[in-house]
Amino acid sequence: MATLSRPPAILGAPARLAALRLLDAVLRRGEPLESALTAATRHIHGPDRGLAHAIAAEVLRRLPDLDALIDSVTERALPDDAKARMALRIALVQVLVLGTPQHAAISTALPLVEGGPRKLVHGVFSAIMKSGVLLPEVPALPAPVEYRWDAAWGGEVADAAARAIAAPPPLDVTLADWSSTAQWAERLGGISLAPGHVRIADHASVVDMPGYKDGAWWVQDLAATIPARIIGTGPEGGEGTAIDLCAAPGGKTLQLVAQGWHVAAVDSSQARIKRLRENLYRTHSKAEVVHGDALLWSPAAPVDALLIDAPCSATGIFRRHPDVLHRVRPSVIAEMAAVQARILARAADWVKPGGTLVYATCSLEPAEGEVQLDAFLSARSDYAIDAPDAAMLPPGIPVSDRGYVRTLPGMLEAEGGCDGFFVARLRRAA
Ligand SMILES: C[S@@+](CC[C@H](N)C(=O)[O-])C[C@H]1O[C@@H](n2cnc3c(N)ncnc32)[C@H](O)[C@@H]1O
Numbered sequence: 235m236a237t238l239s240r241p242p243a244i245l246g247a248p249a250r251l252a253a254l255r256l257l258d259a260v261l262r263r264g265e266p267l268e269s270a271l272t273a274a275t276r277h278i279h280g281p282d283r284g285l286a287h288a289i290a291a292e293v294l295r296r297l298p299d300l301d302a303l304i305d306s307v308t309e310r311a312l313p314d315d316a317k318a319r320m321a322l323r324i325a326l327v328q329v330l331v332l333g334t335p336q337h338a339a340i341s342t343a344l345p346l347v348e349g350g351p352r353k354l355v356h357g358v359f360s361a362i363m364k365s366g367v368l369l370p371e372v373p374a375l376p377a378p379v380e381y382r383w384d385a386a387w388g389g390e391v392a393d394a395a396a397r398a399i400a401a402p403p404p405l406d407v408t409l410a411d412w413s414s415t416a417q418w419a420e421r422l423g424g425i426s427l428a429p430g431h432v433r434i435a436d437h438a439s440v441v442d443m444p445g446y447k448d449g450a451w452w453v454q455d456l457a458a459t460i461p462a463r464i465i466g467t468g469p470e471g472g473e474g475t476a477i478d479l480c481a482a483p484g485g486k487t488l489q490l491v492a493q494g495w496h497v498a499a500v501d502s503s504q505a506r507i508k509r510l511r512e513n514l515y516r517t518h519s520k521a522e523v524v525h526g527d528a529l530l531w532s533p534a535a536p537v538d539a540l541l542i543d544a545p546c547s548a549t550g551i552f553r554r555h556p557d558v559l560h561r562v563r564p565s566v567i568a569e570m571a572a573v574q575a576r577i578l579a580r581a582a583d584w585v586k587p588g589g590t591l592v593y594a595t596c597s598l599e600p601a602e603g604e605v606q607l608d609a610f611l612s613a614r615s616d617y618a619i620d621a622p623d624a625a626m627l628p629p630g631i632p633v634s635d636r637g638y639v640r641t642l643p644g645m646l647e648a649e650g651g652c653d654g655f656f657v658a659r660l661r662r663a664a
Pocket residue numbers: 479480481482483484485486487500501502503506526527528529543544545546
């Protein structure tokens with residue numbers, strides 16, 4: 235029986251197609267990269283999945299620079315969403331950032347424009363390769379982000395943010411037992427920048443690192459530890475009650491439990507609650523887990539401490555999630571700020587007189603931080619800023635004149651930097 239001859243499958247082409255789908259989800263539909271991952275990579279597994287994610291993430295880190303290269307050799311600019319531009323971004327980032335050989339990068343990118351402008355893609359790619367041009371050492375921020383952060387924080391911070399995009403950040407972990415910080419830093423081959431913190435530059439898969447399975451630590455950026463740090467330890471006797479609102483996957487819940495609080499951890503996402511439960515189980519921590527919407531749920535009684543880690547634009551975690559640089563527009567920031575205002579206004583009634591409210595967002599937008607809290611404080615005369623002592627903060631993290639904590643690109647830069655966070659500690663009148 236005669237066999238039909240098929241064209242040879244190009245090894246690795248499915249990973250590039252998945253990368254194209256991921257970029258389309260982020261850049262055209264405004265979806266977070268991590269949320270798009272399951273649908274875009276459902277036909278591929280293992281290393282191909284990792285490659286698709288790496289290509290998409292690196293394109294998002296270097297998008298303005300890749301586009302400048304492409305535009306430097308085309309007579310007429312390709313439309314932003316043209317398949318040819320996407321295929322070129324994918325091919326170029328592999329050669330210039332991921333170290334893929336040129337022939338492999340282009341032969342796996344051409345099927346992305348099958349039946350379309352293959353010649354154009356091949357020509358532009360070859361012209362850039364021949365020119366020997368490299369990407370600049372310091373990536374460019376997308377213009378609207380540079381403009382926004384320059385206006386909010388000044389040119390030095392915007393420049394530091396650009397430097398911080400170049401590579402993913404180091405791994406930070408928080409220890410359940412702060413008294414063994416030096417020992418864990420040595421065991422994990424890292425450095426410690428604060429009690430209970432270890433930073434690791436080169437590491438194996440997280441689940442294979444010593445102490446992970448025993449629950450000795452959890453992954454958490456140093457800046458993300460500040461909200462629970464400034465709540466401090468629970469009152470003597472172990473009867474202090476706390477609500478961790480918007481708690482999943484639970485980094486701050488685990489801190490509060492380790493600091494001696496009885497915690498109710500509330501979150502509206504069932505999927506994220508599952509991860510919170512797994513984290514509690516792994517670290518042998520106990521908390522009451524509530525699947526509830528902050529805009530509908532209420533506690534049975536007021537608490538001593540309330541932590542609101544509010545849903546936000548997440549622009550402060552751009553080093554790990556470079557998609558935020560492209561999909562967070564002013565309308566998204568305004569939408570998130572409106573949700574935060576509603577959550578704050580409602581939950582503020584759950585704090586006992588004399589109790590503590592800590593509000594935090596992993597955002598670099600004043601609308602979700604300073605502006606939000608100034609508005610809250612002018613509406614609520616029963617609350618006042620309770621500026622934390624510098625001793626409660628990681629060294630090098632300042633308290634603003636107003637009494638807020640704001641971490642920015644450029645802070646602790648020599649040690650590997652930290653995420654952008656806004657944190658306010660307030661006291662309710664007794
Ligand atoms: C910044 S994340 C929380 C991170 C978490 N605090 C930690 O340290 O691991 C924000 C969380 O808010 C939750 N969320 C969003 N809207 C909510 C709402 N209306 N009520 C309760 N949780 C909400 C999300 O599901 C998400 O888990």
